[in-house]
Structures are given as C-alpha cells and as structure tokens.
Amino acid sequence: MGPLDGWALSTDATWLVPIPVVLPLAGAGLALALYRRPRLQRLTSVVVLTLVLVVAVALAVLADGGPLVVDVGGWAAPVGISLVADRLAALMLTVSAAVTLCVLLYSLAQGQTEGEESAPVSIYHPTFLVLAAGVNNAFLSGDLFNLYVGFEVLLVASYVLITLSGSAERIRAGTIYVVVALLSSVLFLVAIAGVYAATGTLNFAQLALRLPEIDDGVRLVLQVMLVTAFAIKAAIFPLSAWLPDSYPTAPAPVTAVFAGLLTKVGVYAIIRTQSLLFPEGRIDDVLLWAALATMVIAILGAVAQDDVKRLLSFTLVSHIGYMVFGIALSSAAGWTAAVYYVVHHITVQTALFLVVGLVERVGGTTSLNRLGGLARIAPVLAILFFVPAMNLAGIPPLSGFLGKLGLLQAGVREDAWLPMVLVVGSVVTSLLTLYALVKAWNKAFWQVAPEEIRPVHLPLGMVLPAAALVVVGLGLTVAAGPLYAYTERAATALVERTPYIEAVLPDGLRGTGESDEVATGGGGG
C-alpha cells in the first residue's frame, strides 16, 4: 500500500476525525463570547454536542472498516501528530458524546429552574465544552504527548467545574482534587520524557515498533510509570482516595459527567498503552491484585456510607476494578469484556448520579438518614433509580450482568489461580453492590420519612435526560449482541496490533517522516 492510496482514503471520511475535538473547542470560544446572551450560549452548546454525537456515531460505523487516521498539519505520522479513530476510540467517543449531551440537557433545565446562583451560566457552558474537547482529544490521540495535552485540557476544565461557585466545601474538595491531578500529570510528563529519551519518538504506532528493541528493565520502568500516572486518574486502589472525597461536593450534573467520563479516560489510556505499547503484560499480576483491592475495599467503603452521592462515588471506584480485571487478563476475551464494561458503566453510573441529583432536589438532601418516602412523592424517580441500580449491581438480564459474565468467563478461561480469586472477588463485589444500592433504595424511597418532605415540581427537562440515559443503559442490554461483537472486533484488533500500526505508518511500517509538500516538492502548508 503506497502513500498515495493512504491519501485517496483520507479524502473520503477521515476529515470527520478531528471534528469531535475542534468543534467543542470552537463552540467553547463562541459560548464564551456570547456570555451576555445565555440563550444563544445554551443553543451553541446543545448544537455543538449534538453534532459531535452524530460525528461520533458516523466514526464508530466507519472505523469498523479499519482505523481512520488524520495527520494533523499534513505531516506524516512519526513527525506530525496523528489522530486515530479505531473501533475502541470511536466507541468510547460515541458513548461519551451521548453522555455529555444528556448531562448538558439536564443541567440546562437545572440552571433554568434554580436561577443563576448555583450554576453561573456564563462560565459553565464554555468549560463544559472544553471538557468534552479534552475527553475526545484523549480518546482520539495517536501520540503520547497529545494524550497528555488531552488530559490537561479535560483536567483544567474539571478544576473549574468542581470548584464552581467557590463555596467553602467545594474549595476544600477541589484543592485535594487539583493537587492529586497535578501530581499524576507530573508523573505522566516524567514518563513521557523517559519514553522519548529511550526511543526518540512519542507516536504510539512507532513506539509499538521501537519499544521491544530497548532494554527490558527500562521498558518495565516506563510501563510502571505510565500505568501509575493513569491509575491515579482512573482511581485504582491504592491511588483512589481522592475520588470519593472530591466528587460528591460538585453540582449533580458535574459529578455525573465526571463519574461517567474522567476515570474512564484513565482506563482507556491504560487499555491503549497496555495493548499497543506493552503487550507482554509483565505487570498483569500486580494489576490483578490492584483490581481485586479496588473492587473489594471500595465496595466496603460504599456499604459504610450514609450519603447517596458518596455511596455512588465508592461504587464508581469499586467498579473500576472490574475494568482493570479485564485489562489485566491481557487476552482478547478479557479486553472484550472490559471495553463492554466501560461502555455499560459510563451510561449507568452517569444515570445514577443524575437521578440522585433529582432525589436531592425533591428531598433537599442526599443523606439517607434524612430521606424517606420518596416512592410516594415521586414514583417516577423510584423507577429511574431502581433500574440503573440493578443494572450496576449486575442483575440479569441487564447489561451489568452481561459485562460481568463476560469478565468471569474470561477469568475462568485463564485457568490460573489468581484470575479465579478475582472471579470470586467480582461476585462478592457484585453482591455487596446490590446490598449497598438496595439499602439506599429502601432508605430513600420506602422508609418512613424522618422529616417532612414537601413535594417539589420536577422539571421535565431534568427528568427526560436522566430517563434517556436509563433507557440507553437498557438499550445496551437489548443491543448486547451487536455491541459485544463490536467490542470483540475492537479487542481482536488490540491483540493483533498491526491494524493500528499499519494505519498510522502505512509506508512499510516505518513512515517517511516527510510531509506531502516536502515529498512532492510543492509549496504551501
């Protein structure tokens, strides 16, 4: 396949690839300029995120035929920055676009009914769009440093969102969040410097070719550093203590989108680097132990909580363990299940946080000792909470059950004692999740209200996006067959590695390192 064929391919659909990054950034600028016109600002963000969703779906369909690659600025792969949309990236992109759109619609209704004081509209929308751009950039990045930039973009946006309105509580929680995120970014940067010093490149595809040639010990150090940096972002025990502390204080839509996306970007980065750069899986045993500790310890934390938001933050950490379990199996089956689980968990966890936002609105609190009797006041809420809660706990036939089943099967197939321990641990965690969530459900919806709760009108604009996400979660069950097949193809490509490498470096697996202009002697650029 010559370079011209690659060019011919890039003229048809690859122009779509940068859009999920560029469009929200441009939208953020526009929204900031429109800060005096809240209505136009809202319209901008809704239109932008809807377009991103459409593009993401198109990319997911197109990427099924092979990875789409864009060399930014016209410089060929090892020199320029590549944006790569393979099945994994496009799938994550689609889910994240759907989730961000739902959360945005939810926050629109919330902002309109609560007035400006809890959601300063002029800052919220641009920041939210920047967050979406950062997340999308991290998913599409074909380059270690561009991944870092994506992380920083989404983190800086998240700093603003988590300290929105600057109340004492949020500043306290935000401080810890910012400092921890800063530390992980520094670690990531050190790892990048190490990778560059050892290999002279930061392009994923070229790294995949060069890393096997360097010293084993150096490679292990680089791998451990990268995984540690991502593990902080993904909240894997023992690097997870910051999450339940900082997330619950933020406004409900912010917590929801953080819970759905930010940790999953870390998980995605681990999947990408483990599969493409370090396929030997030399730290798999450590990761398996970390996964076990994450699952069990965090769910025990969830059981101890009496505040729904904190309880959900702990289940969030706990279920990251399932994904790490799948990743650490380093098999096609494990990765298939892990990717499916990520998709399931993003929708379900976000839906739960949105519903808890509604619960807070009706009950005026999220403390389970003060809530009660909501089933009578808001029966719709009871259903909206119950369905994703059961989904998260893994009750058949919901998608949580299918994801866990896939992980258990992949674990059993390994035929070793440590994966079997993990299998037992996952089942126990699943049961404890059920216990924690049913307790929350009983407390919030069925116990006699300890304090009088006055019925509050729930704006339809908030209920509908939450309901939409719950329905999407159910849709993952209905469409489990095709979706699981899709994640299986994605995982197979991850195991093979060649589709990705060949798509990024088409020219004899090495790449010329020359831009089209230089190669043909043409000017411009």
Add this chain to the structure above:
Amino acid sequence: MIDMRPSLVLVLVIAVLVGTGVYLLLERSLTRVLVGAVLLSNGVNLLLLVAGGAAGRPPLTGDEGPGPSSDPLPQALTLTAIVITLGLTAFLLAMAYRSWQLHRHDEVQDDVEDRRIARLAARDERAFTDADTEADTGRGRSSLDEEAAELHDDTDEGTRGGAR
C-alpha cells in the same frame, strides 16, 4: 547514534527541584503546595530537555546548518508544559486566595464526611438508624426514631406518616 549521556549539572538541578517540590507538595498550606508544584514542574521541564539528548544534525531539512542544532521536539513539549503549568499556577493561586477569603488561612482541610464516618466506626456505631427493623435502637438517638418506630406498626399509619 545520538549521544544520550546527560549533563551532570542538569541532572543535579532536576534532582534538587523535584526533591524540594515533592517536600513542599506534602505541606498543609496551599501556598507552599503551589510553590512545590511550580518547582516540581520546572524540574520535569528540564528533564524533558535532557530527554532530547545532545545537539546534532538538524532534523527534516537534511542539510547541514552552520552548527549542531538541538532536538526541537522536547523544546516544543517543554513550551506546552510551561503554558499548562502557568494556567495551573494561576488557578491554584486563585484557590488559595479564595480559601484565605473564606477561612483566613489556606490550610488544606480534612474530608469532613470521611472523619464523620471514621468516628462512627471508632465508636462501633452504624451509619444508619434502621427504623424498619429496629423498633428501639436503645441509643437514645432522638425522638425521630421513636416517632418512626411508632408509625411503623402498620402500613396505614405509615402511609399517613409518609404523606404528612
């Protein structure tokens, strides 16, 4: 083969910057944390420069310049990292100022909720008062429990209690 032996001076500077940075990062005062973060990221920026190796032939253009040219990529990375650090420093500074506005100090506080749950655990108490299953918790908790326990007796009463 590129000469990748780093200069000892740079390595020592990086070590000092990162060492003091980590030390300050462990402090309680947000201002010190801020200074620590700045030192730390400057150390890492130098590390990125070291990662580029010694100067050599200019890349891409192919022709020999008037002298050896250093690797431009780590410089681009460092530049990006500096910009990001600048933004973060400004943000941390704003947070420290806001913290001072609110509390007249900028010490990083403990997680209040976590302390509360930990206290419960230390006293071997439950996070919940289970009105449904424990009619009388016997801890003299509050009249709320007793009230709830009374209302629990039959569903009809409970209905009224809930709808009140």
